[in-house]
Each structure stands twice: as structure tokens, then as C-alpha cells.
Amino acid sequence: MSNESAYKGKVLVAGATGKTGAWVVKRLLHYGVPVRVLSRSEEKAKALFGDRVEIVVGKIQERGDVDRALNGCEAVISALGSNSVSGESSPSEVDRDGAVRLVDAAAAAGVKHIAMVSSIGVTKWYHPLNLFGGVLSMKLAAEEHLRKVFSSAGRSYTVIRPGGLKDGEPFQQRLHVEQGDKLWNGSTNRADVAELAVLSLWVDKARNRTFEVINEAPEVQETLAGYYDQLAE
Numbered sequence: 001m002s003n004e005s006a007y008k009g010k011v012l013v014a015g016a017t018g019k020t021g022a023w024v025v026k027r028l029l030h031y032g033v034p035v036r037v038l039s040r041s042e043e044k045a046k047a048l049f050g051d052r053v054e055i056v057v058g059k060i061q062e063r064g065d066v067d068r069a070l071n072g073c074e075a076v077i078s079a080l081g082s083n084s085v086s087g088e089s090s091p092s093e094v095d096r097d098g099a100v101r102l103v104d105a106a107a108a109a110g111v112k113h114i115a116m117v118s119s120i121g122v123t124k125w126y127h128p129l130n131l132f133g134g135v136l137s138m139k140l141a142a143e144e145h146l147r148k149v150f151s152s153a154g155r156s157y158t159v160i161r162p163g164g165l166k167d168g169e170p171f172q173q174r175l176h177v178e179q180g181d182k183l184w185n186g187s188t189n190r191a192d193v194a195e196l197a198v199l200s201l202w203v204d205k206a207r208n209r210t211f212e213v214i215n216e217a218p219e220v221q222e223t224l225a226g227y228y229d230q231l232a233e
């Protein structure tokens with residue numbers, strides 16, 4: 001596992017202070033990729049990352065904040081997520097409108113690639129998780145917008161749909177990847193989701209892919225890049 005990547009563009013991480021987002025930052029820094037984070041709290045971002053990243057303070061609701069954060073970035077990884085049924089961190093505000101705003105602003109800023117953390121079950125409006133503010137439907141709307149805007153020439157996207165998220169170190173699980181949103185159960189580690197998102201920056205077969213991921217069995221992994229070979233267009 002090399003700790004150097006050929007990718008040298010600056011990457012904006014949205015939702016960096018969250019549990020998955022913090023892993024995204026950690027893995028980007030591991031590969032020597034320059035990182036900027038958009039955070040509502042400078043204090044929280046500083047406590048997590050110190051001086052190792054650039055911090056832009058702002059909300060995903062404010063287009064001006066998002067534009068400032070994107071200025072000069074080549075790629076975006078979004079691990080944004082709602083955590084309340086109403087208000088500023090609700091599914092409609094964050095998972096749909098916030099993510100859509102991020103996609104539009106990124107396109108306008110000349111960003112080349114976006115990786116978005118979504119969820120298994122997003123196409124199932126009748127899934128019980130959707131009782132939480134329609135979170136799955138909100139995520140699907142954001143995914144669809146991303147696919148529409150970032151499939152055009154010169155841009156690309158990767159949508160990762162994990163099962164239930166767990167904490168723990170990366171590379172400890174054999175993963176199961178699938179397409180078509182057929183999974184109902186399963187869980188996976190945030191750290192592996194973060195690694196897959198980071199790899200999408202330079203792994204060709206990650207371009208313009210949407211896929212689900214869950215743990216299959218404990219088994220140490222050298223790299224997760226090979227999982228992208230299993231995906232169809």
C-alpha cells in the first residue's frame with residue numbers, strides 16, 4: 001500500500017467533521033493529497049485536523065460559502081449527512097438541497113470529479129429508513145442530480161451506497177459490491193467507504209459508477225482498488 005498517489009489536485013471534503021468525513025480526510029492525507037474542508041465549526045475542524053488541512057467555515061445552505069470552499073479545488077468528496085428531522089441539518093436541507101447546491105457550485109467552479117456517500121435503499125421509497133424525513137428519497141434526488149451534471153465530458157462522478165455504517169480501521173474486511181440497489185441488509189466500515197471515495201479520484205474504473213457496498217467477511221485487504229473492477233458501467 002503506497003502512501004503516495006499521483007493525484008495532486010486539491011480536494012474539498014464536505015461533511016469532513018462527521019465520522020466518515022474525518023476518515024476521508026485521513027486517507028487523503030495518507031496519500032499526500034492537499035485537502036480543504038467546509039465546516040460549520042472552525043473549532044471542531046481544528047480539533048480534528050489541526051493545520052494539516054485548509055478550513056473554510058460555512059454552511060452547505062449558503063451558496064457563497066460553498067463557492068469560497070470550492071475555489072481552486074479539482075475534486076469534491078461529500079460525506080454530508082443529516083442528523084435531525086427538521087432545521088438546518090434535516091434530510092431535505094442537507095441530503096438533497098445541500099448536496100444539489102454543492103454539485104451545481106462544483107460544476108460552475110470547474111471541478112472535475114465528485115464522489116458522494118449515499119446509502120443502500122435509496123431507490124426504495126417504502127424502506128422504513130425513509131420515515132426519517134424521507135432521507136432515502138432526498139439522497140436519491142441528490143444522486144440523480146450528480147449523475148446528470150457530472151456525466152458530461154470532462155467531468156465524472158462516483159456514488160457509493162454503503163450499508164449501515166460502523167467504526168473501525170480500514171482494510172479489515174472483504175467487501176461485497178453490487179449495483180442496482182438490491183440489498184436490504186448489511187453494514188460496512190466508514191473507513192473503507194472513505195478509502196473507496198478517495199480511490200475514485202484516480203482509479204479509472206470508478207468513473208461514472210454507482211454501487212452498493214457491505215462487508216462480506218473479516219479478511220485483511222491490501223487495497224480496495226480491485227473492487228472497482230467488479231462494477232459494470
Ligand SMILES: NC(=O)c1ccc[n+]([C@@H]2O[C@H](COP(=O)([O-])OP(=O)(O)OC[C@H]3O[C@@H](n4cnc5c(N)ncnc54)[C@H](OP(=O)(O)O)[C@@H]3O)[C@@H](O)[C@H]2O)c1
Pocket residue numbers: 014015016017018019020021039040041044058059060061079080081082083088089094098117118119120162163164165166190
Ligand atoms: N449511519 C448509517 O448507518 C448510514 C448508512 C448508510 C449511509 N449513511 C450516510 O453516510 C454519510 C456519512 O454518515 P456519517 O454517519 O459519517 O455522518 P455524520 O457523522 O452524521 O456526519 C455528517 C456531516 O455532515 C455535516 N453537516 C450536517 N449538516 C450540515 C450543514 N447544514 N452544513 C454543513 N455541514 C453539515 C456535519 O457537520 P457537523 O460536524 O458540523 O455537524 C458532519 O460533518 C451520510 O450521508 C449518511 O446519511 C449513513
